[in-house]
Amino acid sequence: MSDVNVILDKFDDFLNPILVKELRQTIRAKFFWILLYLFITFQTIFICMAFFEAGVKTHSSGEEIFSFLLTTLLMIGFFSIPLYYGFRFANERMEKSDELLYITTATPHQIIMGKFLAGVIFVLMIYSLYAPFMSLTFFLSGVEIFQSLFLLGFSFLFAAMSSMVLLAFAAASNTQATKNLFRTCSIGLQVIIFSFLYNYLNWYTNRYGIFSGENLKMYFGFILISLFVTYFFYGTAASTISPEGSNRLFWIRTRFSVISIITYLITIGFFHNSEGSIVWGILFTIFNSVFLLIGVSEPFDYSTRVQREVPKSKLKKYLMFPFFTGTLNAFVWCFIMQIFITVLASAGSTKLAHADEFFLFIFSAFLSVGFYALLASFIRRRFFSNIATSSTWMIGVIVIILGIFFQTVSSVFLQVFGLAIFGFLNPFYAFNKGMAPITSSLVMFSIMMFLHLKVFSAQYLSYMHANKNG
Amino acid sequence: MIFNVKNLTKRFGSITAVDNLSFHVKSGDILGFVGPNGAGKTTTLRMLATLELPNEGEVEIDGASIISRPEIARKCVGFVPDSLTVQKDITVHEYLDFYARLYAFKNPERRKLVNEIEEFTNLVGIREKFIDVLSKGMKQRVSIARALLNDPDIILMDEPAAGLDPRARIELRELLKILAKKNKMILISSHILTELDEICTSTMIIERGKLLKFGEIHDIVDELNVKTTKRTVVLVPLENTESLLNVLLVEPNITNVNTVGRAIEFIYDGDEKNISDLVARLFAEGYKLIEFKIKKQNLESVFMNITKGEVQ
Numbered sequence: 001m002s003d004v005n006v007i008l009d010k011f012d013d014f015l016n017p018i019l020v021k022e023l024r025q026t027i028r029a030k031f032f033w034i035l036l037y038l039f040i041t042f043q044t045i046f047i048c049m050a051f052f053e054a055g056v057k058t059h060s061s062g063e064e065i066f067s068f069l070l071t072t073l074l075m076i077g078f079f080s081i082p083l084y085y086g087f088r089f090a091n092e093r094m095e096k097s098d099e100l101l102y103i104t105t106a107t108p109h110q111i112i113m114g115k116f117l118a119g120v121i122f123v124l125m126i127y128s129l130y131a132p133f134m135s136l137t138f139f140l141s142g143v144e145i146f147q148s149l150f151l152l153g154f155s156f157l158f159a160a161m162s163s164m165v166l167l168a169f170a171a172a173s174n175t176q177a178t179k180n181l182f183r184t185c186s187i188g189l190q191v192i193i194f195s196f197l198y199n200y201l202n203w204y205t206n207r208y209g210i211f212s213g214e215n216l217k218m219y220f221g222f223i224l225i226s227l228f229v230t231y232f233f234y235g236t237a238a239s240t241i242s243p244e245g246s247n248r249l250f251w252i253r254t255r256f257s258v259i260s261i262i263t264y265l266i267t268i269g270f271f272h273n274s275e276g277s278i279v280w281g282i283l284f285t286i287f288n289s290v291f292l293l294i295g296v297s298e299p300f301d302y303s304t305r306v307q308r309e310v311p312k313s314k315l316k317k318y319l320m321f322p323f324f325t326g327t328l329n330a331f332v333w334c335f336i337m338q339i340f341i342t343v344l345a346s347a348g349s350t351k352l353a354h355a356d357e358f359f360l361f362i363f364s365a366f367l368s369v370g371f372y373a374l375l376a377s378f379i380r381r382r383f384f385s386n387i388a389t390s391s392t393w394m395i396g397v398i399v400i401i402l403g404i405f406f407q408t409v410s411s412v413f414l415q416v417f418g419l420a421i422f423g424f425l426n427p428f429y430a431f432n433k434g435m436a437p438i439t440s441s442l443v444m445f446s447i448m449m450f451l452h453l454k455v456f457s458a459q460y461l462s463y464m465h466a467n468k469n470g
Numbered sequence: 471m472i473f474n475v476k477n478l479t480k481r482f483g484s485i486t487a488v489d490n491l492s493f494h495v496k497s498g499d500i501l502g503f504v505g506p507n508g509a510g511k512t513t514t515l516r517m518l519a520t521l522e523l524p525n526e527g528e529v530e531i532d533g534a535s536i537i538s539r540p541e542i543a544r545k546c547v548g549f550v551p552d553s554l555t556v557q558k559d560i561t562v563h564e565y566l567d568f569y570a571r572l573y574a575f576k577n578p579e580r581r582k583l584v585n586e587i588e589e590f591t592n593l594v595g596i597r598e599k600f601i602d603v604l605s606k607g608m609k610q611r612v613s614i615a616r617a618l619l620n621d622p623d624i625i626l627m628d629e630p631a632a633g634l635d636p637r638a639r640i641e642l643r644e645l646l647k648i649l650a651k652k653n654k655m656i657l658i659s660s661h662i663l664t665e666l667d668e669i670c671t672s673t674m675i676i677e678r679g680k681l682l683k684f685g686e687i688h689d690i691v692d693e694l695n696v697k698t699t700k701r702t703v704v705l706v707p708l709e710n711t712e713s714l715l716n717v718l719l720v721e722p723n724i725t726n727v728n729t730v731g732r733a734i735e736f737i738y739d740g741d742e743k744n745i746s747d748l749v750a751r752l753f754a755e756g757y758k759l760i761e762f763k764i765k766k767q768n769l770e771s772v773f774m775n776i777t778k779g780e781v782q
Contacts, residue, residue: 020568020571024564025559095556100616103544105573243523243540244522303523305523
C-alpha cells in the first residue's frame with residue numbers, strides 16, 4: 001500500500017462514522033440538490049439584476065445587495081438546513097431506527113457530534129457557494145471583503161448553533177406527541193432568536209456601522225453566547241440519548257453550573273451596569289425553573305448503573321449529591337443554583353434601587369414553579385401511576401396552564417370580592433410586586449415538599465447506602 | 471461462555487411484560503424463544519441487548535452484570551431486530567462499513583472485515599444496492615451481517631424468519647447452523663415452530679411474560695408424553711374410509727377426528743395398550759389398514775399443549 005493510501009486510511013479512520021454516513025446520505029437526498037440548484041439560480045438572477053440596476057443607480061447599491069443576500073443566507077443556514085437535520089433525527093428517534101447505534105461501542109456524544117458536523121458541513125457548503133456572489137457586491141460599492149467574510153463567519157456561528165438546538169429538541173422526540181410538540185417549540189424558538197438577532201444586528205449596524213468599538217463588543221458577546229448555547233445543547237442532546245438508567249443529568253448539571261459562573265463574570269465585566277446583572281438573573285431563573293420540571297421527571301430511585309457511579313466516601317457523596325440523576329438530587333441542585341443566582345445577581349445590581357426586592361420576587365417565581373413541579377409529581381404518583389415518570393413534566397406544564405387559567409378567571413372574582421390571594425396561582429405574577437406575596441409561594445412549595453417528605457427521605461437513604469460495598 | 475438471566479422483570483405502567491424470567495444458555499446452544507403474540511419475547515430480547523432496562527432482575531455474561539455494565543454486552547452481543555429499520559440513500563456495503571466504523575475497526579482491517587462478512591452472508595452480489603429497495607429476505611440478511619460485524623459470542627434474533635420465502639428460510643437455517651458450529655450462542659424468537667424444532671438445541675416457552683417451560687426440546691416432549699394420555703393417531707385405510715370414519719366418530723375415547731387426504735387423524739385419550747386394542751378391533755371388523763402411526767410430539771404440539779393463547 002502506498003504512503004498516500006496509508007495517510008488517506010488514517011484520515012478516514014479519524015472521521016466520525018455518523019458524519020460519514022450522514023454526508024453520504026445527504027448528497028444523495030433530493031433536498032440537497034434542490035436547495036443547491038435553487039440557490040445558485042437565485043443568486044445568479046439576483047446578482048445579474050443588481051449589476052443591471054447598478055448601471056442606473058451608481059452609489060452604494062452593493063451594501064443593500066450584500067445585506068439582502070446575507071439575510072437570505074442566514075435564513076437558509078439558520079432555518080432550512082437545521083430543520084432538515086433536526087426533523088430527520090426526530091423521525092429516527094420516533095421510529096427507533098437509531099437505536100441500533102446505541103448498542104455499538106459509539107458514545108452518545110460521538111453520535112450527536114457526527115450529526116451536528118454533518119449539518120454544519122452542509123451549511124458550510126451553501127456558505128462557500130454564496131461567498132463568491134457576495135464578494136461581487138464589493139464591485140458595486142459594497143462591503144469590504146474582510147467585513148463580508150467576518151459577517152459570513154458570524155452568521156455561520158448562529159447557523160451552527162441553530163443546528164445544535166434543533167438536534168437537542170429532536171433527541172427528546174421519542175413519541176409522535178413529543179415530536180410534534182418539540183417541532184413546534186423549536187420552530188418557535190428559531191423564529192424568536194432569528195427576529196431578535198436580525199433586529200439587534202440591524203439596529204447596531206445602522207447606528208454604528210458594521211465595524212466600530214461598540215459593535216465589536218456586541219459581536220464578541222453574541223459569539224460567546226452562541227458558543228455556550230451550542231456546547232450546552234450538545235451535551236443536553238447527548239445526555240438525552242444516553243442509555244436508560246444511566247446518570248444522564250450529571251453532564252448537564254456540572255456544565256450548567258460552570259456556564260452560569262462564566263456568563264455572570266462576562267456580564268459583569270462587559271456591561272458594568274446593574275441591568276446586565278438583572279437580565280442574567282432573570283434568564284438563569286427561567287432556565288433553573290425549567291430544570292425543576294425536568295427534575296420531577298427524573299426517577300425517585302437509582303438504577304444499578306447510577307448506583308455504581310455513586311462515590312464511596314461520605315464527603316464525596318455529599319458533594320456529588322446535587323449532580324446525580326434523581327428527583328431529590330435535582331431539587332437540591334436547583335435550590336442551590338437559585339440561591340447562587342439570586343446572590344450573584346443581587347451583588348451585581350447594588351446600584352439599582354429596590355434590586356434586593358426584585359430578586360426576592362425572582363426567588364418567589366422559582367418557588368412557584370417548584371410548587372407546580374411537585375404538584376405534577378404528586379398527581380402522577382397518586383392518580384396516573386401508568387404514566388412514565390419521565391413524562392411528569394407534561395403534567396407540570398398542563399397544571400401551570402390550568403393554574404394561570406384559573407387565576408385569569410378568578411380575576412373576575414378579584415374585581416368583585418377583592419380576592420387577591422388567587423394571584424399566586426400564576427408563576428409569572430411573582431414578578432409583579434403587587435400581586436404575588438413571596439410568602440404564598442414559599443408556603444405552597446413547603447406544603448408540596450411536606451407531601452414528598454416520605455419519598456424524598458427514602459431516596460436520600462437509598463443514595464447514601466448506594467455503592468457501599470463497591 | 472454462559473449467559474445467565476435471573477428473575478428478569480419489566481413493567482410498562484400497570485402491565486408486566488416480562489415476569490420474573492430466569493434461564494441460562496451456553497456457547498454453541500441455539501435457544502428457541504417461543505410464545506404467542508404479546509408474550510414478552512421482544513421485550514426480553516431487547517433487555518438482553520441492553521436496549522431496555524429491566525425493573526428487576528439481573529443478566530450476567532460469565533458472571534459480569536450487563537445491567538450495570540452495558541458496555542460488556544456491546545462487545546460480545548449482536549442483535550438482529552424483527553425488521554431492518556428504514557435506511558434511505560445508503561448501500562449495503564456503506565451500511566456495513568458504517569457499523570464497522572462504529573465498532574471502531576480501523577482500515578485496512580475494516581475493509582477486510584466488511585468484505586468477509588459480505589461473503590459469509592452471501593451479500594457480495596448486492597453490496598452496491600440501496601438498502602431501501604431490497605426484499606425483506608435480503609434486508610434480514612443485511613441485518614444479520616451487521617450483527618456479526620463485532621464477532622459476537624452471543625447473537626439475539628427477534629423473529630428473523632418472519633416474512634421470508636421458503637428459500638430464504640432454508641438459507642437462514644443453514645447460516646444459523648454454521649454459526650452454532652462456530653460456538654456462537656444463539657437466542658432466536660420465532661413463530662415458525664417447525665423451523666425452531668429443526669435447529670434449536672433447547673427451547674423456552676413464555677406466555678404473558680411468564681416462563682412456562684425451559685429445557686432441551688426432547689426433554690420437554692418426553693415430560694409432556696409422560697404427563698398426557700392424549701395422543702394423535704393417524705390411520706390410512708385401504709378402502710371404506712367413510713365407514714371407518716363413522717366407526718371412529720362414535721368411539722368413546724376419540725376426539726378431533728379429521729381426514730387428511732386418504733388418512734384419518736384423531737386424538738385418542740388412552741395409553742398405548744388401548745390404542746393397540748382399538749387397531750386389533752378394527753382389523754377384526756374387516757377394516758384393512760395400510761398405515762398406522764402415533765404422531766410424535768414436536769415443538770408445535772408442545773407449544774399448543776402448554777400455552778393458552780392469552781395476551782396482555
